[in-house]
Amino acid sequence: MRRGADLVLVAVLLAACVAALLAGGTALPAGDALAALAGHGAPESRTIVFGVRLPRLALGLAVGAALALAGAALQALLANPLADPFLLGISGGGAAAATAAFAALPAAALGLVPAAAMAGAALATGLVWWMAHGPLGPSPTRMILAGVAVNAAASAVILTILSLVPSPRLPGALAVTMGSLASASVGAVAWLSPYVVVPAFVLLLHGRDLGLLATGEESAAGLGVEVAMVRRRVFLASAALCGGAVAFAGVIGFVGLVVPHLCRLVWGHGTRRLLPRAAAAGAALMALGDLAAHRALGPVELPVGVVTAVLGVPFFVALLRRSP
């Protein structure tokens, strides 16, 4: 059954890609897009497909995979089903640092924005970890509350910067808080790719360790996990994934929560099996969500974060009701 589910996942992912290329943003009849994909068609249609839709699709896939992977990894590392980069304030910390970087850096150095976002995300992760630890070890509830505090601090930082920043830089800084794929470009995808590929490799490498960590650090250490080293790497990798996602697509909530849990329903709770599937499902969800954000209100484009929140909030409520 799981083999079949894998095939369905691949099919959905491919279908999402095709749909995004044929029907994504910027008006172009599907027939013309198909012709462009086949290498014919008018130069304008080719520009739209390859210069606009393809980078946007690639950005969506990368961001969706990054957030879902980070969510699945953090849930295991923290042994907390409610862990999610958005809820824990990691995306918020990244967004605050990215906003500051947009405001402070000269235009030529904007390639450093993802690095700043990663640093902010790492700082937020460290803060949440520190706050969540009481005398009896980390508590899931305290961890979520720590996320609330970090999110509040991050939005205060962002609002302060937005009120101080000179207006020409505002669009870039504002987009960070929005959660949208509108800024996609070939350059953005190229800048983002190392922030996704390297951490994704690290997380997949430690998939088995993460599965053991989901039963507690002592239990994992007893089964051969170098806990301190794995924890450090997973934190950094998750921060890089979230920072990269935030720098180019802003704060997109709930993907890291919803996607891993949907995958758990199909593939079970084993982390090693879960991680690659969550990445693929996150990529597919983001591509389809962006398509929906384009199409839902006709000519008006919604930020894709709205779509993921519409999906994610009821899901979070259900999960919260069921948790002890």
Add this chain to the structure above:
Amino acid sequence: MTLLEARGLAGGYGGADVVRGVDFAVSDGDCVAVLGPNGAGKSTLLRLLAGVLPPRGGVVELRGRPLAGWRRRDVARIVGYVPQAVSFAFPLTVSEVVQQGRAPHLGPWRPPGPRDHACVAAAIARVGLAGREATAVQRLSGGERQLVLLARALASEPRLLLLDEPATALDVRHQLALAAIIAALRRDGVGAVLVLHDWNLALRVADRLVVLRDGHIRADGTPADVLRPELFRETFGVEIELVPRPDGPPLIVARSAGTAEAGRS
């Protein structure tokens, strides 16, 4: 041959050391019961021996080499550590949990093969949970969860088991089953160090008793060496009576010092 040895071992959490100046060694196939009052440092000693808690003083050596010089994965292939309880944040199935015991033998990428599956099935059968493979651990009773954790340790084919209160949540039938599992493992040369509260169970499974109090070892030896009334008076503040039995170790009956009220420990 000495498998695991601690010398001058000290360790704890926060300010104070919970275990101090402990010298302790186990050889292949030894079965040692660690006993002592609550808070004596029994669990801490086991954590230190397993290497999941770094020592603050002294050294733990596995096969003559300090634990700090071993890769954790290689330690886990030899020493199977079973904590008192594990929090299951996700509803893993019995076979998924026991499968985790194979992790020390699999690299990061290798999926489990036929031999791994056979080990997992054998471990589940050994603790008597065959047929429950697909049950979520969260649906099991406390005692069954302890058995799942034991099976997980068995699946890693260790040479020594470190079991922290493995019998606490077990009913009497499962306690006897645990004793039988330990005895069978010993025939295969697999040793065990068990933290226990039940002296009579300790006498049934172990041929060496270690008594811990205030982080120090107060007694270490055969039952004949250790079962002295004055030791029980000092360590636990109770009087004991040894009731001889024809077919096995004596039965220990304890009563509070200075009262006639008797109860079985």
